[in-house]
Amino acid sequence: MRVHVDSSKCQGHNRCYALAPELFDVDDLGNAFELNDGIVPSGLEDKARLAVANCPEFAITIED
Amino acid sequence: MSETIYGPVTDWATDFDHGSPAYNNNIHQIWDDLKAADLVKEIAYDPTRFSSLTPVVQQLKPSEALLEDPDALGAPIGPVPPISSDPPFHADARRLLLPAFSPKVIDPLRKEVEEICNKLIDDMGDVDAIDAAVQYTQHIPVLVVAQMVGLPLSDADRFRGWVDMVLGGIGAERSEERLAQFMAMDEYLTKHIEEHIANPQDDLTSYLLDAEIFGEKLSPRHVFGTILLLIIAGIDTTWSGIGSSLWHLASNPVDRRRLVENPGKIPMAVEEFLRAYAPVTMARMVTDDMEFHGVQMKKEDRVLLPFPAANRDENQFANPAVVDIEREENRHAAFGLGIHRCIGSNLARLEMNVAIEVFLKRFPDFELDTTEQVTWSTGQVRGPRNLPFKIKARG
Numbered sequence: 001m002r003v004h005v006d007s008s009k010c011q012g013h014n015r016c017y018a019l020a021p022e023l024f025d026v027d028d029l030g031n032a033f034e035l036n037d038g039i040v041p042s043g044l045e046d047k048a049r050l051a052v053a054n055c056p057e058f059a060i061t062i063e064d
Numbered sequence: 065m066s067e068t069i070y071g072p073v074t075d076w077a078t079d080f081d082h083g084s085p086a087y088n089n090n091i092h093q094i095w096d097d098l099k100a101a102d103l104v105k106e107i108a109y110d111p112t113r114f115s116s117l118t119p120v121v122q123q124l125k126p127s128e129a130l131l132e133d134p135d136a137l138g139a140p141i142g143p144v145p146p147i148s149s150d151p152p153f154h155a156d157a158r159r160l161l162l163p164a165f166s167p168k169v170i171d172p173l174r175k176e177v178e179e180i181c182n183k184l185i186d187d188m189g190d191v192d193a194i195d196a197a198v199q200y201t202q203h204i205p206v207l208v209v210a211q212m213v214g215l216p217l218s219d220a221d222r223f224r225g226w227v228d229m230v231l232g233g234i235g236a237e238r239s240e241e242r243l244a245q246f247m248a249m250d251e252y253l254t255k256h257i258e259e260h261i262a263n264p265q266d267d268l269t270s271y272l273l274d275a276e277i278f279g280e281k282l283s284p285r286h287v288f289g290t291i292l293l294l295i296i297a298g299i300d301t302t303w304s305g306i307g308s309s310l311w312h313l314a315s316n317p318v319d320r321r322r323l324v325e326n327p328g329k330i331p332m333a334v335e336e337f338l339r340a341y342a343p344v345t346m347a348r349m350v351t352d353d354m355e356f357h358g359v360q361m362k363k364e365d366r367v368l369l370p371f372p373a374a375n376r377d378e379n380q381f382a383n384p385a386v387v388d389i390e391r392e393e394n395r396h397a398a399f400g401l402g403i404h405r406c407i408g409s410n411l412a413r414l415e416m417n418v419a420i421e422v423f424l425k426r427f428p429d430f431e432l433d434t435t436e437q438v439t440w441s442t443g444q445v446r447g448p449r450n451l452p453f454k455i456k457a458r459g
Contacts, residue, residue: 011401011405012405013161013399013402013405013409014167014409017167018167018331019337026166026167026168027166027319028162028163028166028168029160029163029166030166030167030410050392051356053392053394053395054335054393054394055395056395056396056397056399056401056405057401057402
């Protein structure tokens with residue numbers, strides 16, 4: 001599983017970073033990006049889905 | 065402003081103003097048809113047709129206001145940048161502030177917020193009846209914002225008065241007294257900025273005075289507007305968010321017990337309180353005559369962005385009327401959508417989480433004191449202004 005933050009949609013709500021800091025980080029402006037090329041380590045799939053389900057801008061996508 | 069007693073909010077989706085006829089009489093337009101989540105989003109995403117020049121509805125149209133105060137900053141900057149700014153200016157004005165509100169700067173403030181919350185509870189003394197709004201929620205954001213901006217904490221009551229005046233005054237008469245209050249606020253903040261020019265401090269005011277936009281220092285009017293924005297937008301919004309959460313917990317013992325027993329569930333619960341009791345409705349100004357989804361709009365009409373209504377849209381949320389503190393899918397719009405996402409959202413979330421955590425720890429059991437009245441604010445920021453609680457247990 002891989003996650004991806006569309007930086008043109010991200011407005012810095014920081015929900016993904018709060019819910020899954022293992023998968024996402026934020027820059028100095030508060031914009032999010034995926035860590036480790038978006039590869040979701042096994043066991044963290046639910047956290048990845050939670051991040052997607054809580055992004056108000058629909059900026060995060062998952063690829064299986 | 066004198067506090068008016070209104071009944072509890074019972075309808076969070078369509079009741080834009082639950083008590084004040086003056087508000088409805090004076091507002092230019094409430095587009096009742098436009099409260100669905102996707103339409104709220106469409107308006108929020110379209111700064112070309114919907115300007116942010118006046119995010120709080122006022123009695124005067126911007127062209128009329130400009131006649132009264134020719135020095136006021138017009139579009140695309142607006143009087144309180146960046147919330148009142150439109151593209152392309154908006155992005156630069158916002159970028160200046162973003163680093164000061166990023167999670168990595170805000171999260172370390174947790175300890176300070178905890179101390180503020182604990183001290184407020186210590187100051188209540190050993191009583192079994194409190195007003196949680198008057199003695200707790202209203203103070204937390206004022207103290208946090210004052211510290212950030214470098215204003216004396218002893219003046220906190222004055223800021224709160226101004227916030228009431230600016231946000232609660234939509235239906236108020238344009239009286240001499242109101243103008244005098246505006247003048248006093250103007251003088252106070254101007255003096256505050258002048259003092260910071262003379263003696264720079266390690267705070268947000270000095271940071272802004274030192275900042276540059278398009279290779280030039282910010283104008284004093286811009287710094288003034290941004291400080292005013294931080295005070296206005298940072299105070300009664302968060303105060304309302306904390307208050308509505310505590311009101312919910314006082315009225316729902318099952319949820320209260322779940323959070324007392326498992327404080328790790330507080331962050332998810334906070335998101336649900338933000339969804340269900342979103343404190344803020346913003347406004348946009350129509351830039352030109354047009355038809356929008358069948359609604360005729362005229363230039364300078366105000367359009368509300370009712371985030372509380374969008375948050376209860378059944379096309380977006382399963383069982384939107386149910387407050388489920390473990391709701392897993394929650395793309396709520398309490399902090400807005402698009403380029404004007406609340407810049408203080410990380411701070412507001414920190415304050416809400418800590419305020420609830422500390423309150424539940426110190427008062428694991430409490431309920432509404434039904435012999436007293438819960439009162440609510442009016443206008444575009446909604447939250448309890450009196451929260452009479454009976455304290456039944458202490459931690």
